[in-house]
Structure formats: structure tokens, C-alpha cells
Amino acid sequence: MFPYNDDIQACINTLQNGGLILYPTDTVWGIGCDATNENAVQRIFDLKKRVDTKAMIVLVDNESSILKYVDVDEVQVFDYIKGIHKPTTVIYQNAKNLATNLLASDGTVAIRVCKDKFCQELIKLFGKPIVSTSANISSYPTPLCFNDISLDITEGVDYVVKLRQDETELQQPSSIVKWDKDGQIIIIRH
Numbered sequence: 001m002f003p004y005n006d007d008i009q010a011c012i013n014t015l016q017n018g019g020l021i022l023y024p025t026d027t028v029w030g031i032g033c034d035a036t037n038e039n040a041v042q043r044i045f046d047l048k049k050r051v052d053t054k055a056m057i058v059l060v061d062n063e064s065s066i067l068k069y070v071d072v073d074e075v076q077v078f079d080y081i082k083g084i085h086k087p088t089t090v091i092y093q094n095a096k097n098l099a100t101n102l103l104a105s106d107g108t109v110a111i112r113v114c115k116d117k118f119c120q121e122l123i124k125l126f127g128k129p130i131v132s133t134s135a136n137i138s139s140y141p142t143p144l145c146f147n148d149i150s151l152d153i154t155e156g157v158d159y160v161v162k163l164r165q166d167e168t169e170l171q172q173p174s175s176i177v178k179w180d181k182d183g184q185i186i187i188i189r190h
Contacts, residue, residue, distance in 0.1 A: 004118055004163045011159060012126050021046060022135055022149070026087045026116035028142055028171045029149060030132035032080055034061075035069075038099040044131060045101070046116065049157045050138035055104040057089050057174070059114040059132045061123040061152030065118060069097050069129060077179050082112055087174040088112065091188065093181050102131065112174055118163055136174065144170040 001143060011021050011032075018040045021032045033040035035058045045058065063078050072095040095109035100110065103109050112132070114120060123130055128136065134142040135149045143149045145163045154160055176188040 003060075003099070004037050004121075004161075005146070007161045008118070008122050008125060014064055014159040015126055015128075015130065017158075018043075018164045020047065020152060020156070021159045021161065022118065023119070023122070023161040024146070024164040024167075025119050025132055026112075026114050027174045028144060029135045030059075031153065032130045032132055034126075034155055035102060035131045036098065036130040038053075038101050041099045041131060044133060048133065048155065049137070054138075054182055055110060056102060056131050056133040057110045057112055058098065058102065058129045059119060059123060060129045061114065061120040063108050063113055065123075065129065066092070066113070069111065070095050070109060072179075076183060080123045080179075080185065084175075087115065089174045089176045090181065091176065091178040093179070094148050108178075118161075142173055144172070156174050 014021050015034045020039055020043055023030055023032055031044055033044055054140055063081055066102055070092040089110045089112040091108050091110045095103050095107055135153050136142055137152060145168055178186040178188055180186055
């Protein structure tokens with residue numbers, strides 16, 4: 001039993017019904033939904049007042065899950081992921097089995113193996129990847145702790161996780177790298 005089982009069960013129920021959650025990740029607080037549900041993904045775009053051509057990040061609980069959502073020929077990407085300690089999102093070519101409005105116009109998808117215990121347990125029990133996008137209206141600053149999240153966001157989601165709301169330590173977004181078709185790493189954001 002985890003001390004956050006009630007939060008996990010409420011999140012799973014919300015996600016299964018196409019709802020939006022506000023939850024802590026291994027980086028900043030995120031707005032999340034079922035990454036395979038196009039209607040739920042659209043609800044995030046609407047809530048954030050964000051154009052739907054800007055892709056969002058997908059969280060998975062382990063490296064092997066990545067293979068369900070992208071066609072990866074270069075296995076070195078897994079060695080790279082295991083060797084990094086800072087939360088890092090990788091942009092992959094050839095996305096599959098995800099909501100199409102979640103993908104970039106070139107068919108790529110941004111995926112992070114989330115190291116946060118709460119998120120790992122949630123994703124594992126939900127059985128699907130979860131969208132993670134910063135908990136802010138588009139063009140506003142990314143909130144670095146729960147208290148910085150606007151009421152538009154907290155009232156616009158279907159469930160707000162109770163865990164870690166009182167933490168005041170400022171968090172940072174993940175690094176973002178692109179794994180290109182030649183197997184080269186391109187740093188997008190440190």
C-alpha cells in the first residue's frame with residue numbers, strides 16, 4: 001500500500017472517463033490525460049488556450065513501454081536514457097498508438113520515462129501513457145510549485161492530486177533532446 005492510493009485511484013477513474021488531472025511529476029506539476037484519447041488531449045489544448053499544433057509530452061513508467069508508442073531502430077537510445085540522471089524528455093520519430101492530435105506535424109512524439117514513484121505507480125496501474133504538460137495557460141510562465149498554479153487550471157481539471165501540494169521547493173521542467181533518424185542526439189532544452 002502506498003500513502004497515495006486514494007489519489008491514484010481517483011486519477012485512474014478520471015483518466016478512464018476522459019478527464020483531466022493535475023498532478024506532480026518528476027519535474028513541474030502537470031496537466032494530464034490518457035495519451036491515447038484524442039478528446040481528452042483536445043480538452044488540454046482548450047484548457048491551456050494552446051494551439052493544437054504544439055506537441056505535448058507523454059510519460060511512461062519504464063523504457064520498454066517506449067516501444068509500444070514509437071518504432072525505434074537504434075537501441076542506443078535506451079542506454080542513453082539509463083545513463084542520464086536529470087529528467088529528460090526524448091523526441092522520437094515514428095510515433096504510433098497515441099492520440100494523433102498529440103503528435104507533432106512531422107509524426108514525432110516527446111516521451112519521458114518518469115522516475116517519480118507516484119507517477120510510475122499511476123501509469124503502471126492505468127496501463128497507458130499519460131500526457132504531461134505544464135500547468136499553465138499558454139504563454140504564461142511555467143509554475144514551479146503547486147502554489148503558483150492559477151485557479152483557471154485548478155478549476156479547469158477534473159481531479160487535483162492532493163499529494164505534494166504543500167511542497168515549496170521550486171521544480172524545473174525536463175531537459176528535451178531529439179533522437180534523429182541518424183541516431184544522433186540534438187539538445188533542444190537543457
